[in-house]
Every structure is written in structure tokens, then in C-alpha cells.
Amino acid sequence: MTTGLNLSNVSKIYQEGNNQVKALDEVSLTVNPGEFVAVIGPSGSGKSTFLSIAGALLQATSGIVEINGKELSGLSAKALSNLRLQEIGFILQTSNLIPYLNVLDQLLLVKRMSGSVSKNDKTYAMELLENLGLKDILKNFPDQISGGERQRTAIARAFMNNPSIILADEPTASLDTSRAHEVVQLIGKEVKSRNKAAIMVTHDERMLQYCDNVYRMVDGRLEVRNLAHV
Numbered sequence: 001m002t003t004g005l006n007l008s009n010v011s012k013i014y015q016e017g018n019n020q021v022k023a024l025d026e027v028s029l030t031v032n033p034g035e036f037v038a039v040i041g042p043s044g045s046g047k048s049t050f051l052s053i054a055g056a057l058l059q060a061t062s063g064i065v066e067i068n069g070k071e072l073s074g075l076s077a078k079a080l081s082n083l084r085l086q087e088i089g090f091i092l093q094t095s096n097l098i099p100y101l102n103v104l105d106q107l108l109l110v111k112r113m114s115g116s117v118s119k120n121d122k123t124y125a126m127e128l129l130e131n132l133g134l135k136d137i138l139k140n141f142p143d144q145i146s147g148g149e150r151q152r153t154a155i156a157r158a159f160m161n162n163p164s165i166i167l168a169d170e171p172t173a174s175l176d177t178s179r180a181h182e183v184v185q186l187i188g189k190e191v192k193s194r195n196k197a198a199i200m201v202t203h204d205e206r207m208l209q210y211c212d213n214v215y216r217m218v219d220g221r222l223e224v225r226n227l228a229h230v
């Protein structure tokens, strides 16, 4: 079976009144398990559109999107929503934690949403939080921890359902430099050790050193960017 994420000739056209905006133009990309890819590019070049399509949040106008060999266009709304819950972990610009849940419960909520919480789930959550250096703040609430800790909690949460794909949209936007490095390094480490296929959209060129491959989005087209120039 093909694993990871595969996009072939994906285009997206938005209709804006009488105008058409071509946000993605024949984008092709394969991300294999264990591979951490960065996508950079100017504002408006199509990065958010690309990540939304890769995460099954938005439908392509044409082209093929496959997750673990499963083509998304053939799936019902219910199947797509299950796939998002089970196969995709999202990390966003801000951590989007729930104010009234402590760090551990932020992770267990993911399990509650997809059924019930078992003892194994709790053990797995603790292991993730320990790997991300959060084991001393399990019982703390979001307003009692730092921005870096909140973002690390969001990373742990993204891995909680053991998804095969990790998608990060500017995960360092709200962090200072040292925390930004720490957070991206941790995403990279978890991606490798848990064999996930990961894409990070970033404006921050200093974060590219933690990635295996870098692509640049220019006017909806995806170009390979040589890491030697980073």
C-alpha cells in the first residue's frame, strides 16, 4: 500500500464574483512517512489553500489527493471527517487550547471526541507529554503555562490520535526565537521517531534547517528549493 501524502497536479480555483483566482496551479508533491517538509513563499502565494487541501478541509478543483493510497475525491463527507480525525494532526499558528482543560485533558479530549478514553490512551498521552518536556505541568491550565509550553501541548495533541500525516501552519508565529527553534526541532524529532509524513508552512527561514526538503510556493506553483542555500 502507498503510504504518506500524495498530491498530483492539484489546482484550486476560487470564484470571486465574476473573477476567478487560481490559488494552486498543478501542484504535485509526495511526502513519505518520516519525512518533514517545509513550504515557504510570499503572502497570497497559495500556502494556506495548499495545506487545507492536503488536510482534507478543502476540495481541489482538479487533480488527485491521496492519503495512505486513499483518494479523497471518492470519499463521502462522513468518511472525510473520520479521515481528518484519525489520519491528520493539525498544528496551527496559535495553540487553540481549551481554556478550562488542563494539559493532559487537552490530549484526552481528542480521544473522547472519537469514542472513549482507555488506560492505554492515558499512557500514550503521558508518554507524548514527557517526550515534549511537559510532564511537570500535566495539571496546569493554558493560562498557567508559557507560550512555548502551550505550543508544545498543541504538538502533543496533534500526535494524540497517532495520525499518519502532520500539518503545521506557521507553528512558530506566536513564539520568540529560542522557543521557535525548540518547537520546530521537537516537531521534527516526533515526526522521525513516530514515522509521520509532515508538512510545515512557515515564513521563518531559520526553521528550514530542521526539515528534509524545502519547497517554495510562487503564484500557486510549487518549486523545489535547494537546502544548500538555506
Ligand SMILES: Nc1ncnc2c1ncn2[C@@H]1O[C@H](COP(=O)(O)OP(=O)(O)OP(=O)(O)O)[C@@H](O)[C@H]1O
Residues within 6 Å of the ligand: 014, 015, 016, 021, 022, 023, 041, 042, 043, 044, 045, 046, 047, 048, 049, 050
Ligand atoms: N475563499 C477565497 N475566495 C477567493 N479567493 C481566495 C480565497 N482564499 C484565498 N483566496 C486567494 O487565493 C490566493 C492564495 O491565498 P492563500 O491564502 O492560500 O495564500 P497564502 O500563501 O496562504 O497567504 P498568507 O501567507 O497571507 O496566508 C490569494 O490570491 C487569495 O486572495
